[in-house]
Amino acid sequence: MDIKFSAEDLAFRDEVREFFATEYDADMAAxxxxxxxxxxxxxxxxxxxxxxxxxxxxxxxxxxxxxxGWNATxxxxxxxERGLAGIPDVVPFGLKMVAPVIYTFGNEEQxxxxxxxxxxxxxxxxxxYSEPGAGSDLAALNTTAEYAGDDYIxxxxxxxxxxxxxxxxIFCLVRTSKGMRKQQGISFLLIDMNTPGVTVKPxxxxxxxxxxxxxxxxxxxxxxxxxxxxxxxxWTYAKALLAHERTGMAEIADSTRSLDAxxxxxxxxxxxxxxxxxxxxxxxxxxxxxxxxxALEYTELRVFASMAAGGMPGPESSLLKIKGxxxxxxxxxxxxxxxxxxxxxxxxxxxAEQLGHDYAFEARGKYMYGRAATIYGGSNExxxxxxxxxxxxx
Amino acid sequence: xxxxxxxxxxxxxxxxxxxxxxEYDFDTRRGIIESDEGISRKFWSMFAxxxxxxxPFAEEYGGxxxxxxxxxxxxxxxxxxxxxxxxxxxxxxxxxxxxxxTNEALKSEVIPSIIDGSCMGSFACVEAQSxxxxxxxATTATACDGGYKINxxxxxxxxxxxxxxxxxxxxxxxxQFDRSGVSLFLVDASTAGVTVKxxxxxxxxxxxxxTFTDAVVAESQLLNTTGEGMDLVDQVxxxxxxxxxxxALGIMATLNTLTVEYTKVRQQFDTPISSFQVLQHRMVDxxxxxxxxxxMLYRGLCQAGEDDAHELSKTVHALKATVARYGRLIxxxxxxIHGGIGMTDELNVGHFVKRLMMINVTFGDGxxxxxxxxxxxxxx
Numbered sequence: 001m002d003i004k005f006s007a008e009d010l011a012f013r014d015e016v017r018e019f020f021a022t023e024y025d026a027d028m029a030a031x032x033x034x035x036x037x038x039x040x041x042x043x044x045x046x047x048x049x050x051x052x053x054x055x056x057x058x059x060x061x062x063x064x065x066x067x068x069g070w071n072a073t074x075x076x077x078x079x080x081e082r083g084l085a086g087i088p089d090v091v092p093f094g095l096k097m098v099a100p101v102i103y104t105f106g107n108e109e110q111x112x113x114x115x116x117x118x119x120x121x122x123x124x125x126x127x128x129y130s131e132p133g134a135g136s137d138l139a140a141l142n143t144t145a146e147y148a149g150d151d152y153i154x155x156x157x158x159x160x161x162x163x164x165x166x167x168x169x170i171f172c173l174v175r176t177s178k179g180m181r182k183q184q185g186i187s188f189l190l191i192d193m194n195t196p197g198v199t200v201k202p203x204x205x206x207x208x209x210x211x212x213x214x215x216x217x218x219x220x221x222x223x224x225x226x227x228x229x230x231x232x233x234x235w236t237y238a239k240a241l242l243a244h245e246r247t248g249m250a251e252i253a254d255s256t257r258s259l260d261a262x263x264x265x266x267x268x269x270x271x272x273x274x275x276x277x278x279x280x281x282x283x284x285x286x287x288x289x290x291x292x293x294x295a296l297e298y299t300e301l302r303v304f305a306s307m308a309a310g311g312m313p314g315p316e317s318s319l320l321k322i323k324g325x326x327x328x329x330x331x332x333x334x335x336x337x338x339x340x341x342x343x344x345x346x347x348x349x350x351x352a353e354q355l356g357h358d359y360a361f362e363a364r365g366k367y368m369y370g371r372a373a374t375i376y377g378g379s380n381e382x383x384x385x386x387x388x389x390x391x392x393x394x
Numbered sequence: 395x396x397x398x399x400x401x402x403x404x405x406x407x408x409x410x411x412x413x414x415x416x417e418y419d420f421d422t423r424r425g426i427i428e429s430d431e432g433i434s435r436k437f438w439s440m441f442a443x444x445x446x447x448x449x450p451f452a453e454e455y456g457g458x459x460x461x462x463x464x465x466x467x468x469x470x471x472x473x474x475x476x477x478x479x480x481x482x483x484x485x486x487x488x489x490x491x492x493x494x495x496t497n498e499a500l501k502s503e504v505i506p507s508i509i510d511g512s513c514m515g516s517f518a519c520v521e522a523q524s525x526x527x528x529x530x531x532a533t534t535a536t537a538c539d540g541g542y543k544i545n546x547x548x549x550x551x552x553x554x555x556x557x558x559x560x561x562x563x564x565x566x567x568x569x570q571f572d573r574s575g576v577s578l579f580l581v582d583a584s585t586a587g588v589t590v591k592x593x594x595x596x597x598x599x600x601x602x603x604x605t606f607t608d609a610v611v612a613e614s615q616l617l618n619t620t621g622e623g624m625d626l627v628d629q630v631x632x633x634x635x636x637x638x639x640x641x642a643l644g645i646m647a648t649l650n651t652l653t654v655e656y657t658k659v660r661q662q663f664d665t666p667i668s669s670f671q672v673l674q675h676r677m678v679d680x681x682x683x684x685x686x687x688x689x690m691l692y693r694g695l696c697q698a699g700e701d702d703a704h705e706l707s708k709t710v711h712a713l714k715a716t717v718a719r720y721g722r723l724i725x726x727x728x729x730x731i732h733g734g735i736g737m738t739d740e741l742n743v744g745h746f747v748k749r750l751m752m753i754n755v756t757f758g759d760g761x762x763x764x765x766x767x768x769x770x771x772x773x774x
Contacts, residue, residue, distance in 0.1 A: 017602050137662035158733045205737050206729075206744035208596075212737070271525040271570055271762075281632045306608035333722070337759060338524055338750075341550040343602065344752045354603070356522045356549065364596060368584045368744075372737050379733065381672055 003301060005073070013077050020085045023050050031087055041124070043346055048090055048121040054131070057119055058095055065103050066119045072308035083253020092123035094118040097209065097241060098171040101188065105229040105237045106175050114169075114190070118213035128158040128172035128191070128215060129238070136382050138173070139182045139235065143217060145189055146339045147231075150178070151221040152189065154197075157214060160376070164200045164213035173238055174335040176231050188234035190226040197221070207368035208346070242378065250324030252297050258331045259290060262338065265359055276338060285337070289330045296323045314392040318383040325373040325380065332363070334344075339363040397692055399467055406469040409444060412753055414475030419433040420742050426478060427598040433479045433556055442511030450608045450633075451493060455505040459614040462633040462698045466640035466691065473644025476742075476749045480514055480553035480596045486637040487552070488515030490630045491561050491578065500580060504559065516557040518548035518581075518604050519627075519689055526758040528563065529573045529624055531608065535564035540568070543588075544579065547605045551595045552756070553600025555592025560584055562606070563627075566620050578623035581606075597749040607650045635757060636694050640716045645746050646684045649728040652743060653677060656732055673731060680727050683720035690716045704770065712769040716758025721750045 005013070024047070031043035059075050061067030070078065082089065090096070099118050102110055104285040134141040143156025154174060164170065172189045179185035191198065197220035203212040204235040229237055263286065266277035277284045296349040303316040336343045342360040352358040374380040399407060418437075426434045441447050447465050451457025458464070465486055473479055489508050489515055492515075495501055507513035525715040526528035533546025544564050551560065560581045568575025583590060587609030591600040618626050657668035667673055684727045726749035729736035736743050754760065 038720065062545075133661070135662060137664075140662065140664075204739040204741055206748070207738065269525065270523055272527040272530060276525075281765055285761070335759070337755075340759065341520060341601075341755050343755065344595040344597060344748075345550070346594045346596060350591065354591065355593075368596075369737075369746075371726065372734075375728055375733050375737065379730075381670075384672070 005077070009073055009077060012074050013081065016081045019056075020070055020081060020087060021185055023054075024085060024087050029222075041163075043089060044088065047087075047206045050117055051393070052121065053088070055209045057090065057115075058099070060096060061099065062103065065099075066113050069368070072304060076304050078324075080253045084107065084257055086254075086257050086296055090116050091124070093127050093162070093167075093171075094121075094123060095316070097127060097309055098125050098169075098190070101171070101228060101237050101241055104240065104366045105188070109225065109366075110190075110228065122314075123168045124163070124166045126161050126167035126170045126193075126213075127162045128161060128170045130160045131157055132140075132159050136379050138238075139186065141173055141175060141186065143174050145171065145176050145187060146223065147176065147224075148221075150224055152224060152227070154191065154217040154220040154222055156190070158217075159214050160203070161200075161213045161215045162211055164193070164215050165202065165210070169193060170198075170215060171228075172236055176234075179232070183235045184231050186234040186238075187231050188228040188237045190228065191217075191220065192220050192226075195220045195222065205369060209365070209369070211369075217338065220306060250296065250300050250320040251328060252324065255293055255331060256297075257328050258328075258335075259286075259293065261359075262286070262331060262335050265335070266338055269340075269357070282338075285334050287329060289334065292323065292330075293327050297325060299323070309366070315387050318378075318386040318390075320379050321377065322387075328371050329367075332367040335359070335363045336367040343367075399463070401563075403464055403467045403752065406449070406464065407471055410446065410468050410471035411421065411474070413444075413710060414471060414477065417598050418475040418477060420519050423476065423478065423634065425599070427594075432594065432600050433553075433558060437513050438479050438514075440477065441481070442509065446481070446510055446770070448509040450485065450489060451505050451509060452645050452670075455465075455501060456509050457505065460532050462636050464639045465633060466695060469637045470644040470732075471642040473593055473641035473749075474648050476598065476694045476746055480516070480556065480599070482510060482638060482722075483516045483552040483557070484514045484556060487517045488557075488559070488561055490544045490634055490637075491517060492580075494626050494630045496619070497614070497617055499614065501619065504580065514553065514556050515559045516551050516553050517563045518554070518560045519549045520549050520551070521547065522549050526762045527571070528627060529755075530571055531563050531565045531576050532570055533562070533564045533609075534617040535566050537566075538610065540610055542610070543613070544581065544606040544609045544611060548653065552601055553599060554590055554604050555600050556603075557590075558728075560588075560604060561617065562604075563623055564606075564641075568621070569597075572656050573624045574610060575621045577620050578617035578626060579611050580617060581611050582607065586607050587665070595705065595752060597752040598745065599752070600684065602635060603634065603718065629753065631757070632706055633716050634647075635710050636698070637686070637715050638693060638753050638756060639691050639694075639717045642721055642750055643684070643687055643767050645750050645753075646687060646721060646724045649724050649743065649746050649750075650677070650680050650684055653728045653731050656735075660733075667731075676727055677729065680720075680724045683723055687720050707769050711763040714758060715765040715767060718754045718763070722755055723749050746769065 028047055031039050045070060056068060058066050058279045059068045059070050061077055063069040102114050103149045145154045170191050170193055172191055173186050174189050175185055176187040177185035197218045199216045204210050204211055267275050269276045300320060333339035336384040339357055339360040342355055343364050344355040345355050347361045352361060446468060448458045449468055453459045492504060519528050521532055535542040535544045562579045562581050563576050565575055566577040587607045589605045590602045592600050595601050608673040657673055658666050660667045661742055694709045694713050697709055728743050732743055735741055
């Protein structure tokens with residue numbers, strides 16, 4: 001048993017490191033560090049275009065559509081280096097969510113029309129799954145698409161749509177017929193956000209920011225040509241996607257980096273003249289998290305090894321999602337705890353320098369928005385149900 | 395044995411409760427936070443008229459002559475409305491310190507103005523390097539013509555922007571971490587050399603950085619004997635922490651109620667989500683957490699009437715640590731069980747959680763107080 005990388009793997013790692021070090025410069029880092037500010041879209045698009053120019057924008061795609069052709073080890077190395085370098089992931093909705101559905105289940109016209117523009121970051125996609133009445137119970141969705149000759153007429157309401165305000169396209173699960181089971185009669189539809197009858201309403205979250213939205217459809221006419229695969233089979237296509245979505249949620253490298261930053265910050269926060277990093281209680285809080293992360297790193301490696309051997313991500317992806325998000329939240333909680341009273345300050349009336357404790361704004365924002373991680377992508381309760389059923393056979 | 399509030403306490407509790415229910419709905423609160431001052435002067439005057447601002451003060455100054463139980467009764471109800479007017483910082487903290495002062499002239503002058511609503515005050519005790527160690531005071535007060543000259547900077551001073559007066563910890567002798575040598579001064583916000591930079595906090599309240607540059611205060615503004623300020627703070631801190639914990643208890647109970655009610659109406663998988671055992675058990679845990687917090691508070695309230703400072707101190711540290719631990723549990727579960735809607739700024743849940751988080755770090759977080767508890771309990 002070992003986790004030694006081959007000489008080729010190490011050479012690849014060095015290449016990735018060097019590319020990130022040169023291309024993800026201080027300017028880019030500064031523009032993307034805020035996460036959701038007004039500069040976010042142009043900044044992340046600029047970064048994605050750099051990745052595309054290098055040919056690294058879509059490691060998960062088959063080579064014929066623009067993938068990198070990397071093996072599983074290389075993909076793992078790439079993702080780890082990205083996280084350790086503090087580089088945000090690509091916007092997943094186009095590249096990681098709808099694209100696999102299009103190249104797996106779409107027709108040739110759809111592939112030709114959408115995939116190149118996704119690779120080039122020309123189209124911004126968003127995800128129209130959840131509805132006010134369909135959250136964990138996604139199949140309860142009732143946005144309807146009524147077949148009317150060349151078009152579907154779509155009516156309904158999607159919610160929690162991340163970055164819909166930037167989007168050119170939305171991929172939606174819509175109800176095209178009433179089946180015996182509610183999973184039947186759902187179709188996978190691509191909708192142009194400029195379609196008359198489509199409106200976006202912002203939702204401000206508890207971190208005070210706007211990344212989520214409601215998307216309303218009122219008699220929006222969508223060409224039948226935008227249907228993926230067969231009508232009423234959309235649930236199957238969406239499900240194929242979900243396991244992939246969850247695997248990416250462990251974010252171990254990102255957590256490693258955040259934990260390192262937290263440890264650094266604990267050297268400059270003092271109490272009674274002692275740095276917090278030397279405080280035995282604070283050390284216990286840190287190691288509670290770090291030990292979980294050390295184990296999860298190897299859990300992920302075990303999943304990765306089985307995938308490298310040809311397995312598909314199964315219920316393990318639920319384990320990675322649950323543990324990964326819980327660790328992420330634990331780091332966010334401890335960072336906010338470190339920020340003490342300053343963690344409550346809002347940036348409207350003063351800058352970080354005036355406040356001192358310059359990470360305090362970020363600590364509050366990340367903690368507050370971070371609460372969503374155990375809710376979205378299938379809540380952690382639902383993930384536990386998946387493990388109970390699929391692994392424990394309950 | 396009796397854990398009931400007295401008839402008088404119940405009356406004032408009901409009066410605050412009615413105000414929160416009938417006049418302080420969520421939209422009203424939001425409007426107040428978005429206003430220039432961030433508080434309602436109209437409501438503050440009303441609090442004065444209703445006698446709420448007089449609760450902890452002795453009758454000789456025009457007060458109600460209440461105890462920490464009365465404070466807790468008011469604070470718990472204010473918590474249920476996450477009232478942003480500076481009751482805690484002015485009446486409980488500033489007023490509490492002033493009440494314990496040995497400077498009679500100062501008390502006769504200032505306490506009546508708190509009671510009639512004309513004076514808001516705040517305790518300026520945190521410094522950039524001090525974190526929760528209140529005796530870590532780098533701000534200095536040096537004797538000069540006309541009294542003392544104060545130099546230094548205080549951070550996250552609660553409601554500092556609207557405070558008319560501050561009680562300031564400043565070092566008159568000793569080195570940075572010495573408990574003795576810290577003195578308490580009453581400083582008018584308009585004193586030359588005092589600047590206030592106010593900013594909003596996530597709980598809808600505000601805080602300020604208050605800077606003192608050769609600010610001269612008369613010797614008559616000392617709250618007690620020079621260099622013995624920390625003794626006075628120690629004396630008052632239990633009732634301050636119990637007051638804040640009572641507010642937290644009101645918030646916890648409200649969050650639990652909101653969550654249980656929501657699960658009864660939220661349908662998923664063709665049934666109210668309240669029917670899921672996993673959620674039921676977690677709501678039972680948050681219910682028990684709230685009950686345990688209430689018991690810890692009542693333990694403190696009972697002991698406050700007794701004579702054992704050591705036991706009271708232990709209980710109060712345990713209380714603040716319990717509030718931190720269970721406050722976080724209840725807040726996080728409330729958001730999680732609400733799901734997506736719990737993430738929105740529009741829903742009240744997140745706002746209750748944010749106030750709870752601020753109470754958690756005010757005058758020491760859970761770990762800080764648990765360590766103090768350990769020191770009092772387990773020394774060999």
